[in-house]
Structures are given as C-alpha cells and as structure tokens.
Amino acid sequence: MKKIDKKNITIILALILVYTLVKVLTKMEIIDSYLQLNIVLIGINIILAVSLNLITGFTGQFSLGHAAFMSIGAYTSAILTAKLNQPFILSLLISGSIASLSGILIGIPTLRLKGDYLAIATLGFGEIIRVLALNTDYIGGAIGFNDIPQYTNWTWIFLMVVCTVLVVNRFINSYHGRACISIREDEIAAEAMGINTTYYKVMVFAIGAFFAGIAGALYANYFYFIKPDSFGFMKSIDILVIVVFGGMGSISGSIVGAIVLSMISLFLQSIPELRMVIYSVILFIIMVYRPTGLLGKGEFKISKKGAKLNVSISSK
Amino acid sequence: MSVLAVNSLSKNFGGIKAVSDVSLSLEKGEIVGIIGPNGAGKTTFFNLLTGIYTPTSGEIVYNLEKQVTNKDLKPHKTTHYGIARTFQNIRLFQNMTVLDNVLIGFHNGLKYGVVSALFRLPSYHRTEENTYKEAINLLRKFNLFDKKEELAKNLPYGDQRRLEIARALAAKPKILLLDEPAAGMNPKETKELTDLINWIRGAFDLTIILIEHDMSLVMNICEKIFVFDYGYLVAHGNPEEIQSNEKVIKAYLGEEAKEC
Numbered sequence: 124m125k126k127i128d129k130k131n132i133t134i135i136l137a138l139i140l141v142y143t144l145v146k147v148l149t150k151m152e153i154i155d156s157y158l159q160l161n162i163v164l165i166g167i168n169i170i171l172a173v174s175l176n177l178i179t180g181f182t183g184q185f186s187l188g189h190a191a192f193m194s195i196g197a198y199t200s201a202i203l204t205a206k207l208n209q210p211f212i213l214s215l216l217i218s219g220s221i222a223s224l225s226g227i228l229i230g231i232p233t234l235r236l237k238g239d240y241l242a243i244a245t246l247g248f249g250e251i252i253r254v255l256a257l258n259t260d261y262i263g264g265a266i267g268f269n270d271i272p273q274y275t276n277w278t279w280i281f282l283m284v285v286c287t288v289l290v291v292n293r294f295i296n297s298y299h300g301r302a303c304i305s306i307r308e309d310e311i312a313a314e315a316m317g318i319n320t321t322y323y324k325v326m327v328f329a330i331g332a333f334f335a336g337i338a339g340a341l342y343a344n345y346f347y348f349i350k351p352d353s354f355g356f357m358k359s360i361d362i363l364v365i366v367v368f369g370g371m372g373s374i375s376g377s378i379v380g381a382i383v384l385s386m387i388s389l390f391l392q393s394i395p396e397l398r399m400v401i402y403s404v405i406l407f408i409i410m411v412y413r414p415t416g417l418l419g420k421g422e423f424k425i426s427k428k429g430a431k432l433n434v435s436i437s438s439k
Numbered sequence: 440m441s442v443l444a445v446n447s448l449s450k451n452f453g454g455i456k457a458v459s460d461v462s463l464s465l466e467k468g469e470i471v472g473i474i475g476p477n478g479a480g481k482t483t484f485f486n487l488l489t490g491i492y493t494p495t496s497g498e499i500v501y502n503l504e505k506q507v508t509n510k511d512l513k514p515h516k517t518t519h520y521g522i523a524r525t526f527q528n529i530r531l532f533q534n535m536t537v538l539d540n541v542l543i544g545f546h547n548g549l550k551y552g553v554v555s556a557l558f559r560l561p562s563y564h565r566t567e568e569n570t571y572k573e574a575i576n577l578l579r580k581f582n583l584f585d586k587k588e589e590l591a592k593n594l595p596y597g598d599q600r601r602l603e604i605a606r607a608l609a610a611k612p613k614i615l616l617l618d619e620p621a622a623g624m625n626p627k628e629t630k631e632l633t634d635l636i637n638w639i640r641g642a643f644d645l646t647i648i649l650i651e652h653d654m655s656l657v658m659n660i661c662e663k664i665f666v667f668d669y670g671y672l673v674a675h676g677n678p679e680e681i682q683s684n685e686k687v688i689k690a691y692l693g694e695e696a697k698e699c
Contacts, residue, residue: 290557297556297563298542298549298570301535305543308532315489315526317518317547317610326553420534 166280174334180371183307188245194354196336222336230328256351267350275345370416448497475667523612544609
C-alpha cells in the first residue's frame with residue numbers, strides 16, 4: 124500500500140511540475156502564441172487518441188467516426204457559449220453528454236457489426252453528421268460557426284487531459300475494463316464467460332464519445348471558429364493514426380503518439396513541400412519496424428522493472 | 440430430478456439437419472460422454488445447449504438454481520445460470536496473462552459499478568482483492584500459479600487446455616461442458632486429464648458433459664455415453680453397453696471397438 128502512495132505522489136508532483144512550468148514559461152513569454160496553439164492541439168489530440176484507444180485499442184471495435192463525436196461536442200459547446208451564454212464548465216459537460224448520447228444511439232444498431240463492417244458504418248455516421256452540420260443554417264452551415272468565445276486555456280486543457288487519462292485508466296483496470304479487453308481478444312469466448320458484449324461495446328462507445336465531445340468543445344472554444352469540414356473523415360483518420368502509432372491498447376502510447384506526431388508536423392512546418400512526404404515515411408518506418416506501435420500493448424512505468432501487461436492488478 | 444432434460448431437439452442449417460430429434464436427460468453429478476464421427480452434430484449440440492444457436496424445434500430444460508429453458512438461454516447468460524463451457528479449438532484470451540484469463544472467468548460474480556471503479560471506492564478494492572485471492576487459489580489447484588504472469592498464447596498446449604478449464608470453473612458452474620478436452624494430447628497427458636476431470640467433478644460438485652474422440656478417456660470416466668451419427672442420437676448407455684452396441688460399431692467404432 125505504501126509503495127502505491129509513493130508512486131501516486133510522484134505522478135501528482137510530476138503533473139504539478141508540468142503544469143506550472145508551462146504556466147510560468149507562458150507568463151515569461153518563452154512560449155509564444157504559436158507554441159501555445161500547438162500545446163492546445165496536442166492536448167486535444169491526447170484526449171481524442173486516449174478515448175479512441177478505449178474503443179479501438181482496448182475493446183477492438185474499429186471506429187472511423189470519432190471526429191463526428193468531436194463535431195457534435197464542438198457545435199454543442201459553440202451554441203451553448205456563443206448563443207446561450209452559458210458558463211464553460213457547463214457547456215463542456217453538456218457537450219460531452221450529448222456526444223455520449225449520440226454514441227449510444229449509433230452504437231446500439233452498429234456495434235453488432237464486426238471489423239470492416241463497423242468501420243464502414245461509423246464512417247457513414249461521420250458523413251451524416253458532417254452533412255447535417257453543412258445544411259443547418261442555425262449553426263452556420265457551410266460558412267461555419269463564428270464568434271465563439273475563447274474560454275479554452277492551458278488550465279482547461281491540462282485538467283481535461285488528466286481527467287480523460289484518469290477515467291480511461293481506472294475503467295480499464297476494473298473488471299469492466301478486463302471484460303472489454305476480453306471482447307477484443309475473443310468475442311465468442313468472452314460471451315461464453317458471461318460478458319454481455321453488446322452492453323460493454325455500447326458502454327465504451329459512450330465513454331469514448333463523451334471525451335471526444337469534450338475535446339470538440341475545447342477545440343471550438345479555442346479557435347473562435349468551427350466549420351463542418353474540420354471534423355471530416357480525415358480528422359478521424361488522424362486520430363486513428365495517433366492511436367496506431369502509439370500502440371493499440373496503451374494509454375501512455377496514445378499520449379506519446381499525440382505528442383510525437385504533433386512535434387513532427389511542427390518541425391516539418393518549415394519545409395511545407397516535403398512535410399506530408401516525410402510524415403508518411405516516418406509512419407511507414409514505425410509500422411514496418413514496430414507494427415504494434417511505439418509502446419505496443421504495454422504501459423510506460425516509472426518505478427516498475429519492465430513493461431508489464433496493463434491489466435494485471437497483481438502489482439497491488 | 441434430472442439436471443438437464445432435452446426433448447426432441449432439432450437444428451437445421453438450411454437443408455442440413457445438424458441435430459435431429461435428440462432427447463436425453465442427465466442426473467446431477469454424472470460425467471457424460473458424447474461421441475460420434477466428425478460432423479455428427481456434437482458441437483452443434485453443445486452450441487444449442489449454451490445458447491449460441493437457437494433450436495429449430497424441441498426444448499432444453501435445465502434444473503439448476505431455477506429452471507432455465509432454451510428461451511432464456513443467451514450465450515452471455517449461461518454462466519449466470521451455472522453453465523460453463525470450453526471450446527474445441529482453444530479460445531483463450533491470447534494476449535492476456537494467465538491470471539487475467541482466470542479473472543475474466545469470475546466476471547459474473549462481481550458486482551461493483553463503473554462509478555466505484557472510477558472513484559476507487561472501497562467496494563472496488565474489496566472485490567478486486569477477493570477475486571485476486573480466489574483466482575490465485577484456482578491457479579494453484581491447476582498448477583498454473585508459477586505461470587500467472589505469462590501471456591496465455593505462450594503456454595504449452597496442455598497448459599492452455601487446463602487454463603481453459605480453470606477459466607470455466609472460475610464462473611462457478613454447476614454444469615461443465617468440455618468440447619474435446621483431450622484433442623491433440625499424448626497418452627500421458629490424456630491420463631492426467633482423466634484424473635483432473637475426475638477430481639474436479641468431486642471438488643467442484645459438477646455435472647460434466649464432454650465431447651471426445653479419445654476412447655480411452657471416454658470409456659474410463661464416463662458413466663453414460665451418448666452416440667451421435669448424422670445428427671441422430673443412435674445409442675446411449677454405459678461404456679460396456681456402448682462397446683457392444685451393433686449400431687455404434689456400425690456407425691463409428693468399427694473394428695476398434697472389439698479391441699477395447
């Protein structure tokens with residue numbers, strides 16, 4: 124028990140250190156507004172990747188509609204903060220909840236599908252949301268939604284990232300999480316062991332969509348302006364790339380993946396002609412030499428000897 | 440009263456009659472063998488018993504803690520009713536550790552909600568610790584304790600078979616269905632498996648149904664044997680009766696039965 128307390132304290136101290144460091148550096152203007160924007164983007168990508176990892180990496184449901192949940196969250200928050208003048212915390216929660224609700228609604232019919240079929244169905248869902256947003260005048264249609272108040276700052280991003288990682292981590296380390304992993308491993312056997320696979324699939328869809336909705340809200344309230352095309356099919360692919368790059372079934376992998384990939388595209392900013400080429404080559408190399416992603420299925424541990432499987436409670 | 444009664448059960452796949460008009464009943468504590476040539480409908484029969492397939496006609500009645508008929512049978516509810524099974528081609532959770540595999544078996548007995556998992560309430564710690572202890576006990580009994588941190592896919596074949604049985608037992612079943620537990624085992628391993636099955640019947644107070652091609656195993660431990668051929672139940676009785684049954688010899692055992 125004591126060991127665990129020690130570990131927790133180290134993590135909390137590290138988090139406080141990271142938070143204050145960025146805060147101080149921003150105050151001293153070492154981190155300029157461009158870098159700040161990238162930090163926010165990294166944070167949003169972490170939330171998206173970790174929540175998609177719960178669906179795709181841990182539960183094994185191949186979803187290509189994650190950007191749609193983000194879009195729902197972004198538009199909900201935009202309406203709430205810009206049109207209805209609600210406080211940001213409330214709009215964050217409602218955005219997450221509405222995205223989560225749509226996750227449940229879309230999950231119940233589609234999650235009976237497997238593999239490629241589910242991917243196509245979620246892809247279709249993403250397109251439906253995009254087209255709906257394009258054709259609804261109330262939220263700006265194709266022109267986009269303007270004049271969203273900027274509430275998102277480093278503190279919000281940081282809090283939400285910590286919150287996402289904490290929730291997903293704790294969920295995975297419970298018997299509910301084990302059930303989800305067993306669905307990925309062998310659905311028939313999982314069912315034979317008494318796991319209601321549909322229930323758990325819909326549950327992870329709801330949790331994943333909730334955080335994607337929050338990521339969308341953070342996005343909308345940072346950039347003043349959103350348009351339907353920002354949450355298209357390519358955005359879903361981007362998130363999936365982060366998850367696969369970092370390692371399917373590794374939360375720390377998703378975090379590292381989001382940071383590394385954002386850094387790469389940041390550094391390649393100066394050579395715009397070759398940017399996507401180099402980016403693709405890097406992805407290609409990773410997939411050839413580490414097909415399971417940067418961290419595979421393991422987790423990054425501070426104090427433990429080696430990488431252990433993520434679900435064992437034996438470390439207690 | 441019989442634990443399991445099957446009345447004129449049939450299952451058709453299009454024009455193929457995989458199981459037709461099968462009736463049988465099982466007493467508590469029995470070890471029952473189901474034999475028959477490949478494609479005779481044995482595994483289909485198991486899948487009907489565990490709710491993976493719904494019968495075309497006929498009914499299945501379990502008299503466990505409460506009466507369960509085939510209408511209530513859903514695959515994910517079977518362990519809840521006290522029915523657990525293993526699979527012909529081992530279906531372990533390959534990329535999970537041996538310990539986690541067994542922990543999954545306990546799934547139905549666990550009760551804390553998602554909220555207490557997220558906030559790590561006392562019920563979370565209590566349940567997880569108890570389950571962990573139970574799982575360790577079970578692994579000790581199955582001689583898998585030393586390998587608890589290994590991935591299931593890295594275990595030798597015999598251990599994988601044993602782990603699958605251990606995982607099924609974690610669900611605390613009253614009826615255990617074993618689908619070809621001795622497939623791919625050498626005579627020594629089969630002997631060990633025979634002892635294991637005998638032992639778990641007593642230790643866990645079980646009724647066991649097993650599908651098997653290995654006659655030494657079936658004839659040794661089964662009190663009753665049912666013989667399937669082309670979806671029909673062609674014979675039933677104790678091992679001696681089966682060995683001398685004309686129909687069985689004709690359908691399946693051929694010359695070998697006389698040597699037994």
